[in-house]
Amino acid sequence: MESVDFDIIKEELKRAINGIDIIGCELTQNVAKNYKMVKNNQTDPYGNYIYYLDIEDHGTPHIIDYADGDLRNRIINPDEIIIPDEKIKLKITYPLSVEIVHEYEQKGGFSRKDLFQYIYEAYKNIYDEEEEQVGDPGTYEKLYNRKKSEGLYGIWGHYLDDLYLEFIRYDPKMKIVNLAIGS
Numbered sequence: 001m002e003s004v005d006f007d008i009i010k011e012e013l014k015r016a017i018n019g020i021d022i023i024g025c026e027l028t029q030n031v032a033k034n035y036k037m038v039k040n041n042q043t044d045p046y047g048n049y050i051y052y053l054d055i056e057d058h059g060t061p062h063i064i065d066y067a068d069g070d071l072r073n074r075i076i077n078p079d080e081i082i083i084p085d086e087k088i089k090l091k092i093t094y095p096l097s098v099e100i101v102h103e104y105e106q107k108g109g110f111s112r113k114d115l116f117q118y119i120y121e122a123y124k125n126i127y128d129e130e131e132e133q134v135g136d137p138g139t140y141e142k143l144y145n146r147k148k149s150e151g152l153y154g155i156w157g158h159y160l161d162d163l164y165l166e167f168i169r170y171d172p173k174m175k176i177v178n179l180a181i182g183s
Contacts, residue, residue, distance in 0.1 A: 048178075049170045051082045053112050060182070062164045066120035078113040082170075085109060089176045092122055095146075095163075095183070097154025100126065101176075115168060119179065126153050127160045158183045 043049055055061050056074040065071040072078075086107055092100045102122050106114065130151040137147035148156035166180040 044169075047171070047173060049082075049172065051112065051115075051168045051170065052076075053116050053165055053168065060164050060166060061116070062161065063120055063123050063181075064161050064163075066116050072113070072116065075112050075116060079111050081109040081111050083110040083115070083177070085172065085175050087175060088170075089174075090118055090122060091176055091178050092126065094179070094181045095155060095157040096126070097148070097156060098152075100153070115177065116165075119165060123160055123163065127155065129153070130155050 053061055054076050055065065055071050056076055058065075058071060058074065061071065061075075086109060087103070087105045088110060090102045090104060092102070100122070102118070104110070104118055110118075130149050130153050134149050134151040137149045139146055145157050146155065146159050146162075148154055162183045164182045166182045169178040169180065170176070171178065
C-alpha cells in the first residue's frame with residue numbers, strides 16, 4: 001500500500017479553499033478555520049484577506065439574520081474596522097445568473113457590522129426587485145429548491161432565507177469584497 005503525505009494534502013486543501021468564491025458547504029469554513037489559513041491580518045496565497053462575521057452563540061449567520069437586531073448586535077467584534085480602505089466594491093454572484101457589483105464609500109473604513117449591513121441590503125434589494133419584476137417562480141416538485149426566475153438577476157436555487165455568509169474575502173489590490181455564500 002502506498003503511503004500518503006498529509007502535508008501535501010493539507011497544502012492542496014488550502015489552495016483549493018482559497019480559490020473558491022462560492023462555497024455551498026459549512027464544512028469548508030470549518031476546514032479553513034481549523035487550518036488557520038488566514039487570521040489576524042494575514043493574507044492567503046493570493047494576497048486576499050479572509051474575515052468571518054460569526055455571531056456569538058449562533059455561529060455562521062444567515063444573510064437575513066441582519067434584520068434581527070439581537071443577532072446583529074452579537075456579531076463577534078462588530079465595530080472592528082477590518083477593511084481600512086474608504087472605497088470598496090461588493091461583488092455578488094450567488095445564486096444569481098449574473099454578476100452584480102455595488103460600490104460603497106465610508107470614511108474611516110468598514111467594520112464587520114458595516115459589511116453585514118451592506119451585504120444584507122444588497123441581497124434584500126436584489127430579491128425584492130426580482131420578486132416585484134417577475135414574481136416568485138416557486139420550487140421544483142418534491143424539492144425545496146427555488147426555480148430560476150426570469151428577471152434581471154435570474155435568481156436560481158435558493159430563497160434569501162436559505163443563504164448564509166460563510167466568510168468574506170477581500171482583495172486589497174482591487175478593493176473588492178467577494179462573498180462565500182452557503183445554502
